[in-house]
Amino acid sequence: MKRDFGSRAELVAYIKQEFPECLEHGEAVSETRGGRRAAEALLEKVNPDRYARSRNFLSGAVTRLAPYLRHGVLSLGEVRRRALAKPNHEKLVNEYAWRDYWRRVYGQIGEGVWKDREEPKRRWRSAREQAELPEDIAGARTGLACMDGFVTELVQTGYLHNHARMWFASYVVHWRRVRWQAAAKFFLAHLLDGDPASNNLSFQWVASTFGAKPYLFNRENLEKYTDGKFCRGCARANDCPFGKSYEQIDEELFQ
Amino acid sequence: MKPVVWMHEDCLRPILPGAPAIFVFENHGHSLKRLVFLYECLLELDVEIEKGEIVPLVRAFAARHGADKIVTAFTECPRLMGYAKTLGAEVVNDDPFVAAAGPFDLKRFSRYWQRIERQALKL
Numbered sequence: 082m083k084r085d086f087g088s089r090a091e092l093v094a095y096i097k098q099e100f101p102e103c104l105e106h107g108e109a110v111s112e113t114r115g116g117r118r119a120a121e122a123l124l125e126k127v128n129p130d131r132y133a134r135s136r137n138f139l140s141g142a143v144t145r146l147a148p149y150l151r152h153g154v155l156s157l158g159e160v161r162r163r164a165l166a167k168p169n170h171e172k173l174v175n176e177y178a179w180r181d182y183w184r185r186v187y188g189q190i191g192e193g194v195w196k197d198r199e200e201p202k203r204r205w206r207s208a209r210e211q212a213e214l215p216e217d218i219a220g221a222r223t224g225l226a227c228m229d230g231f232v233t234e235l236v237q238t239g240y241l242h243n244h245a246r247m248w249f250a251s252y253v254v255h256w257r258r259v260r261w262q263a264a265a266k267f268f269l270a271h272l273l274d275g276d277p278a279s280n281n282l283s284f285q286w287v288a289s290t291f292g293a294k295p296y297l298f299n300r301e302n303l304e305k306y307t308d309g310k311f312c313r314g315c316a317r318a319n320d321c322p323f324g325k326s327y328e329q330i331d332e333e334l335f336q
Numbered sequence: 337m338k339p340v341v342w343m344h345e346d347c348l349r350p351i352l353p354g355a356p357a358i359f360v361f362e363n364h365g366h367s368l369k370r371l372v373f374l375y376e377c378l379l380e381l382d383v384e385i386e387k388g389e390i391v392p393l394v395r396a397f398a399a400r401h402g403a404d405k406i407v408t409a410f411t412e413c414p415r416l417m418g419y420a421k422t423l424g425a426e427v428v429n430d431d432p433f434v435a436a437a438g439p440f441d442l443k444r445f446s447r448y449w450q451r452i453e454r455q456a457l458k459l
Contacts, residue, residue, distance in 0.1 A: 082361075082385040089372075092379075096371050099387065106367035115376030117349070153347035153409065154377055158431035165459045174456050175449065181433035182448045188412035189442060239369045270365070273373050276346075278412060 133172035147274035187278035226315035239273035347409030
């Protein structure tokens with residue numbers, strides 16, 4: 082295939098022509114550039130100390146290395162060693178270890194990542210389960226500014242902060258009772274770093290089919306870590322399904 | 337020995353610098369944005385880019401270069417390692433997270449972390 086391109090636009094046009102089937106996932110192209118140079122630039126900026134203190138905030142000092150690790154532009158060994166050379170690296174190295182862990186589980190179970198690893202730890206109040214991702218979710222039309230914002234960002238950029246991934250997964254799986262596989266497939270199609278290991282097993286962790294309990298959140302939690310940017314001006318701010326205590330949410334969702 | 341490298345999407349970095357390398361795009365359902373990302377990664381590497389079926393294209397590439405060995409990077413992906421097996425490729429585990437030998441108890445992350453923590457936090 083061709084290797085010489087005058088511009089990124091030329092490359093994009095060539096890929097559309099050579100792989101027309103890819104357009105079923107839309108025509109968005111991420112600002113994130115592929116390649117070692119871009120990965121190196123991000124790696125230089127990694128600050129393990131700030132990461133440990135702020136990583137749960139959408140505005141936090143996260144590394145943005147995931148696509149480069151996913152596709153082996155950088156190795157896990159390399160990023161671990163680079164982290165160790167900087168102060169307060171324990172949390173960051175521990176998070177890198179999660180990726181290594183998911184990969185090892187994938188190596189052990191292969192396509193089993195698409196099946197429940199364990200029985201869910203709680204039963205929903207309603208047994209109804211949706212096999213497909215509802216159109217209002219996939220089309221960013223739920224009216225919930227947070228969830229619609231996450232989907233829009235994911236589809237446009239191929240990126241989503243880890244905390245947003247967890248909130249979204251929890252909403253889809255527990256509030257909307259969608260099979261986690263449907264949401265996992267949607268993420269895999271759009272994330273630049275999507276891989277069946279980290280992606281599917283993280284969904285299973287949220288769903289409690291690979292973890293001790295379902296992952297839940299509430300509005301207070303989401304508002305805190307997003308600096309309130311979604312809740313301000315959300316059309317459903319007065320009808321927010323997350324605006325409750327954890328006890329109330331648990332009671333509402335589970336038997 | 338005259339090796340060639342089959343580079344796959346789980347390891348887009350040189351594992352055998354100087355050896356001719358090939359990457360093959362399969363029809364694997366990737367989005368446009370992911371394909372652009374992957375292609376940009378490949379353009380920074382000295383690698384021939386093809387699309388189609390991996391096994392015949394890699395075999396033809398090896399034959400064209402008169403290679404007596406195909407080398408590829410280890411991945412946990414069963415599909416890609418299946419191709420490696422069919423190709424009779426030598427699989428190298430290039431720069432793992434930690435060198436600790438298994439088997440590991442993978443029931444929960446905490447057990448895994450407990451086992452590797454000391455090594456992971458040591459240069």
